[in-house]
Amino acid sequence: QGSLSGSADNLLNAFRMRDRIDRLFDSVSTYVGLKYTTDQRNNQIGARYQRARVLRKKNRISRSWFSPELLRINRDILQSWLAGKPALNVYRLEIEMEIRRQKHTLDAAREQLLSYFSSFQGSPVRIYNALTTADKKHPIVEIADSGIVTLTDGRYMNLLSTSRNQADRALAFDSMMTTHSNKENTFAAIYNSVLQRDWATAQARNYATTLESYLDHDNIPTDVFTNLIKTVKENSGAIRRYFTLKKKMLGLEEFHMYDRYAPLTDFDATYEYDDIVDWIIESVEPLGPKYQSKVREGFENHWIDVYENEGKNSGGFCSGVYGVHPYILVNYNETIGEMFTVAHEMGHALHSVLANESQPYATAGYSIFVAEVASTGAENLLLRYLLSKTQDPKERIHLLQKTIDGLYGTFYRQVLFADFEWRAHKMVESGEPVTAKSLNELYLQVIDDFYGDTMAKDSLLGYYWTSVPHFYFGPYYVYKYATSYAASTHLINRIMSSDGAEKQKAVDRYLGLLKAGGSDYPMNLLKNSGVDMSDPETYLAIIRLTDELVSQLESEMAKLE
Known part of the structure; x- marks a missing residue:
């Protein structure tokens, strides 16, 4: 402290020392964090996880002076150091980011004051996690085909995607939502604390809105976010067409939220884990032998915690650690949905592998x-x-349904979620009270805006916001699923529709994006790979794809008549 402006060497050494400390903290906190996610009932591991967070907080407090001191260095001097000290260029983007965001950086004393609250920033997440995982009492229901079952998160999702009995799907949905509605005020208090925290932080750092504060770090224009929501909301006809078709195919009087993933045929397949491993490895062949061998290595070297257990974190995630292979958690249940979850998380793992191999620690994180x-x-x-x-119509229908359901889940649904959390944040920004009732009403309004009369508005549907962990874990995260889906669709289509040198060029651009890690702003990285996220056409292409897939589904269904 107090020496950064002395010389280029001083600044470089400070950056390097910070990186060494951060790498150590990454390893320690990831290790205990991963252990904790496998059994959140284990108080001993939970205590160690808390200790790791406390140490990380102390580290942040101890260096809260860094950014203010960096910003006091004359700009011309910084540029001359970058030009004369090649090793310092590893930190060029970070330096440029600090300068760009200078008006949102406080003086050293105020930065230190804010840093004292860093551990409390994550309190809503920890409370939500305890409520929905460690302390959750899974409902016990009687299912027509299965008898009395304990409805774990995995069984719930499995039932919604495999049961052809609407009454069973309704019972599962109502039972799961009731466990949340019974604690509606607790969930509302937790979410309100997220909203209030975000607004307080935005104001403290001189942002006009919470949206601006979250997008600014990656230099994302707010128009990218607002245009995405506007484009999808105004062009929801394609997904409404799918819901209407599905209602007809299933012979339903009304189409409900719990019918979204209901199977369209009696094609009943389970997928053994060993089989899907082979398929995932074979499926990435278009990306080249090196990429494929890395995927094989991940499976053979057991990077994945595969099956559901009591106390284990629900869902799936991948955690990358620089200098070590990534770690993946899933809750595999032999369904088509979980098969794609494994592929999804392995995709994250390969992104981390390629970025870590190609970038120094400072720019590896994407x-x-x-x-x-x-x-x-x-x-x-x-x-x-x-x-x-396969050419079997029933299996093709099964796969096409999975495609459209996945497109819905990763694109349309995430944009709907993004609209909800944006409007919820605006409630706090305008001083409106946030209660369980107001959040329920808002969620039902957003559902109506996107889906109109194609989806029934069940009373318990209004509580769905309580079951979306990203609202609590990562505000303004979900819209990035939609932007990424649009980008990846564009890039993969280019690879699969070309041959020879053009195909290799497309593969190189795709892998180049993954290898780039965080070496540039994300909008620039995507543009360099051939995708312009500021162009509405990027999203309209997904709308057209939806229509094409629904038409293919209709064609396959006609073969069964």
């Missing part, structure tokens, strides 16, 4: 804005591979 490109790209390749393996 933005969430591009994080879902590799994961959704892996899903795209797996789907193409599976469709190429």
Whole structure:
């Protein structure tokens, strides 16, 4: 402290020392964090996880002076150091970011004051996680085909995607939502604390809105976010067409939220884990032998915690650690959905592997804005591979349904979620009270804006916001699924529709994006790979794809008549 402006060597040494400390903290906190996610009932591991967070907080407090001191260095001097000290260029983007965001950086004393609250920033997440995982009491229901079952998160999703009995799907949905509605005020208090925290932080750092504060780090114009929501909302006819078709195919009087993933035929397949491993490895062949061998290495070296257990974190994620292979958690249940989850998370893993191999620690970490490109790209390749393996109309319907359901879940649904959390944040910004009732009403309004009368508005549907962890874990995260899905679709289509030198060029651009890590702003990285995220046409292409897939589905269904 107090020496950064002395010389280029001083600044470089400070950056390097910070990186060494951060790498150590990454290893320690990731290790105990991963152990904790496998059994959140384990108080001993939970205590160690808390200790790791406390140490990280102390580290942040101890260096809260860094950014203010860096910004006091004359700009011309910084430029001369960057020009004369090549090793310092590893930190060029970070330096430029600090300068660009200078008006949002406080003086050293105020930065230190804010840093004292860093551990509390994550309190809503920890409370939500305890409520929905460690302390959750899974409902016990009687299912027509299965008898009395405990409805774990995995069984719930499995039932919605495999049951052809609407009454069973309704019972599962109502039972799961009731466990949340019974705690509606607790969930509202947690989410309100997220909204209030975000607005307080935005104001403290001189942002006009919470949206601006979240987008600014990656230099994303707010128009990219607002145009995405506007474009999808105004062009929701394609997904409404799918819901209407599905209602007709299933012979339903009304189409409900719990009918979204209901199977369209009696094609009943389970997917053994060993089989899907082979398929995922084979599906990435278009990306080249080196990429394929890395995927094989991940499976053979057991990077994945595969099956559901009591106390284990629900869902799936990939955690990358610089200098060590990535770690993946899933809850595999032999369904088509979980098969694609494994492919999705392995896509994340390969993104981390390629970025870590190609970039120094300082620029290896990639933005969430591009994080879902590799994961959704892996899903795209797996789907193409599976469709190429069969001509059976029922299996093709099964796969086409998975495609459209995945497109809905990763694109349309995430944009709807983004609209909800944006409007919820604006409630706080304008001083409106946030209650369970107001959040329920808002969620139902957003559903109506996107889906109109194609989806029934069940009373418990209004509580769905309580079950979306990203609202609590990562505000303004979900829209990035949609942008990444649009980008990966564009990039994979280019690879699969070209040959020879053009195909290799497309592969190189795709892998180049993954290898780039966080070496530039995400909008620039995507543009260099051939995708302009500021162009509405990027999203309209997904709308057209939806229509094309629904038409293909209709064609396959006609073969069964």
